[in-house]
Amino acid sequence: MIFYWKRLRYNPSRMTVDSSFREQLKPYLTQMRFPSALEQVFQDEYYAHALGIHRIAIWTAVVAYVIFHLLDLGGEPQVVTKLAVIRFGIFVPILLLLFACSYLSFYKRVFDWMTSAGIIVAGVGVMMVQVVVDRAGFPLFATSVILVILSGYTLARLRFVFASIAGWTLFVIHVSISIFVMRGNLLTVVMSAAFLALTNVIGMISAYYAERYMRRDFIQRLMLDEERYRSENLLLNILPPPVAERLKRGELVADSFESASVLFADIVDFTPWSSSRPPEEVLAKLNVVFSRFDSLADKYSLEKIKTIGDAYMVVSGVPLPRADHVRVIAEMALEMRSALAEIRDPDGQPFDIRIGIHCGPLVAGVVGSKKFIYDLWGDTVNIASRMESHGLPGRIQVSEAVYHCLREEYRFEERGPLTVKGRGEMTTYWLMGRRTT
Numbered sequence: 001m002i003f004y005w006k007r008l009r010y011n012p013s014r015m016t017v018d019s020s021f022r023e024q025l026k027p028y029l030t031q032m033r034f035p036s037a038l039e040q041v042f043q044d045e046y047y048a049h050a051l052g053i054h055r056i057a058i059w060t061a062v063v064a065y066v067i068f069h070l071l072d073l074g075g076e077p078q079v080v081t082k083l084a085v086i087r088f089g090i091f092v093p094i095l096l097l098l099f100a101c102s103y104l105s106f107y108k109r110v111f112d113w114m115t116s117a118g119i120i121v122a123g124v125g126v127m128m129v130q131v132v133v134d135r136a137g138f139p140l141f142a143t144s145v146i147l148v149i150l151s152g153y154t155l156a157r158l159r160f161v162f163a164s165i166a167g168w169t170l171f172v173i174h175v176s177i178s179i180f181v182m183r184g185n186l187l188t189v190v191m192s193a194a195f196l197a198l199t200n201v202i203g204m205i206s207a208y209y210a211e212r213y214m215r216r217d218f219i220q221r222l223m224l225d226e227e228r229y230r231s232e233n234l235l236l237n238i239l240p241p242p243v244a245e246r247l248k249r250g251e252l253v254a255d256s257f258e259s260a261s262v263l264f265a266d267i268v269d270f271t272p273w274s275s276s277r278p279p280e281e282v283l284a285k286l287n288v289v290f291s292r293f294d295s296l297a298d299k300y301s302l303e304k305i306k307t308i309g310d311a312y313m314v315v316s317g318v319p320l321p322r323a324d325h326v327r328v329i330a331e332m333a334l335e336m337r338s339a340l341a342e343i344r345d346p347d348g349q350p351f352d353i354r355i356g357i358h359c360g361p362l363v364a365g366v367v368g369s370k371k372f373i374y375d376l377w378g379d380t381v382n383i384a385s386r387m388e389s390h391g392l393p394g395r396i397q398v399s400e401a402v403y404h405c406l407r408e409e410y411r412f413e414e415r416g417p418l419t420v421k422g423r424g425e426m427t428t429y430w431l432m433g434r435r436t437t
Contacts, residue, residue: 022226028219032160032212042218047108050157054115057155058099061122065092072133082132091125094118112162119152119166120173127177142192145174146199153203160207167200239366239374240303240319247366253374254365260317261329261359261402262381264388265293265336268352270310285343286310289351292339299335300328305376311388315376318364326359326405330431333357333396356387357431358399379423386420387428396431403429410434 028034034042065087072083098118101107107114126144152158152166174196178189232244239247246253267289274282293312297304305313314332317325333355340353362378383399391397403412411432417425 022223025219025223029216032215042215045218046214047111051102053157055099055102057151058095058118060155062092062095079132083129086125086128086132091121094121112159115156115158116162116166119148119156120169123148123170124173127174131177131181142195145170145196149196149199150203153207160211163207164204167203171196171200242319243366243374255319256361256363257318257321258361259359260315260362261325261357262376262384263314263329263333263355263357264385265312265353265355266388267310268354268393289340289343293336296332296335296339300332302329302332306373326402327409329357330406330410333431334433337394337396352393354388354391354393355396356384356391357396357402358384358387359401359405383420383423390418398429398431400427
């Protein structure tokens, strides 16, 4: 995820990844400089967007040199030759070199400085052309430089500071050439300098607000990414990742599986125990128990379906089929029983658990338009539930189908016939543990 990648790059001492992340971003909505790591992310994104326009600006300058040279071809041969040397012997090669460098990896580090240099080179080229063509042409002279300065503030996509450096550098060079090279009269020099200064002021204001809006947009998009990240993370906590992706694409999620394993677990006598306890204590104890079960589900890559009161439901082989679905759910059942034996109530009494497992075909899908869940249907689910509800405390009751899948690897004890609602008599077994030999 783009946002997650960006968050990893923030300086932990300045920008933490927690519930207040959005609030931490708000102060930067109006700032022209971010903390170092955040600033680097902004500059990386800015560079990626500005590079294409930067290359267009270079070619625009080259084309302008060519067009103006074509217009000058009707002039004196000596002047045209000098102009050709200035344009195509000095400045066009420099601009083309900048263009070529823009494809090199180091260019990203010096992008702003190189772009500023390109603007200055273009402006100085215009000034040298004007010196050769018309030593008295101050109005045209200033107008040409104004166009170059404005392109630095707009077309070149320079950030405020670097556009200002380029603009005022050209201003100083222009005034110096006007006084010391072209030796214009004071009024003309002052007027052209005033126009250039005003151009820089207008350009600075424009560049300042343009960059400020870019920075504000960057922070707002980070905030939106944060919200999207939280929403997707919440969705992934509710649904399996493959199911969440399909749901986001607008697909109907309804799948059948030829073989999967379902486990139901229920804390024995938890209801009467909880009736005499404060709600906070009951919730805290359930949270401890179910958190341990969730860790086991993660350990074995199983999919927790839901909790109902003090009952816990998990499936193996859904939504991604796997050949070992019966074995891994048996391993989880054994560890669940051991884990619960370690958890005691405030009086020091251990909790007990009933577990039931069955394997077979089932249907899985997402139901509801609000508060939707990923759920399972079919006889396999019903029988697994009956294995738990007809079980005994501290025991893991499994169906004959589970027994036949695991009898070579695990120890079982036959319970005998069990009357199951809707299925009549079924032979069931107690799962005892792994075989040691």
